[in-house]
Amino acid sequence: MADFNTHLMGAAAVSGLVATVLVMTGMAPHQAVIGYFVLGVIGGVLPDIDSPTSIPIRITFNVLAVVAGFLLVFTFGARYSLLELIILWLGCYFGIRYGLRKLFIRYTTHRGLIHSVPAGVGFGLATVALAYHGFNAAVAHAWICGIFVTVGFLVHLLLDEFYSVNLYGKKLLKRSFGTAFCLGSFNQPVGTVALYGVIIGLFLLCPSPRPFAALVLDRAHAGNMTQRLWPGETWFPGLLRRVIPTPDKLNDVARASSP
Known part of the structure; x- marks a missing residue:
């Protein structure tokens, strides 16, 4: 199984590549692309939140506890006093940081249903719904947010499968092979059915993906990508002009240095 740093770097590499494509095609502004990249990296470490000693689970519940606390305060800010809001x-x-986390650890197992493809899809759909309903993001951009989370999640699963291949031992495949990139668990049929039910419910909460599909299938964006696959007549235009002097500048320097 790959370690935390490998998952982090793998998700960053793939998310960075996809984000670069978005910048080149003009499908999203630079500020939004940075956010997409961060979401992809977060998705790359999400599968390990089912490990009670992992870094992602500590970070996830710490951040969730802080954010949920402030959302609660913002909701009742006009109704209660400052002391009541602090309470x-x-x-x-503390309820989320210790109580919910303890329950989560108790009823989940490492490389269980959370460490699966449908869980990655579920996290992506949850991100779409949150971006659209919670942050009023445009439909297409909300779907891009969710796709980056899912892509980072799937990169994590694929890396785990890759590290399950033993290239130097007598046995080519380790016993962990096939346990990461899976569609569910026969040992947990009820949980698997419930997971797919959650996915359906989350999809119904999400806006229609048609605006996102129209954005992806836009021929103008595909044309921009095709044209920019290879540099034109000049490599690194603008940069080379500053580094390499033009003939006119050389003549000006020569005139200035001549007595």
Whole structure:
């Protein structure tokens, strides 16, 4: 199984490549692309939140506890006093940070249903719904956010499968092969059915993907990508002009240096 650094770098590499394509085609502004890249990296470490000692689970529940506490405070900010709001925030924080995390660890197993392809799809759909309903993102951009999370998630699973191949031992495949990139678990039929049910529910909460499909299938974006696969007559235009002087500048320098 790949370690945390490998998952982080793998998700960063793939997310960076996809984000670069978005910049080149003009499908999204630079500021949004940075956010997509971060979401892809986050998706790359999400599968390990089912490990009780992993870094992702500590980060996830710490961030979730803080954010949920402030959302609760913002909701009741006009109704209660400052002291009451502080009590609400602390109750929410400790409830999630210790209570919910303890329950989560108790009822999940490492490389269980969370460490599967449908779980990655579910996290992506949850991101789409949150971006659209919670942050009022445009439909196409909300779907891009969810896709980056899912892509990072799938990169994590593929890396785990790759590290399950033993190139130097007598046995080519380790016992862990096939346990990461899976569609469910026969040992957990109820949980698998429930997971697919959650995916259906999340999809119904998401906006229609048609605007995103129209954005991806736009011929103008594909044309921009095709034209920019290879540099034109000049490599690194603009940069070379500053580094390599033009004939006119050389003549000006010669005139200035002549007595």
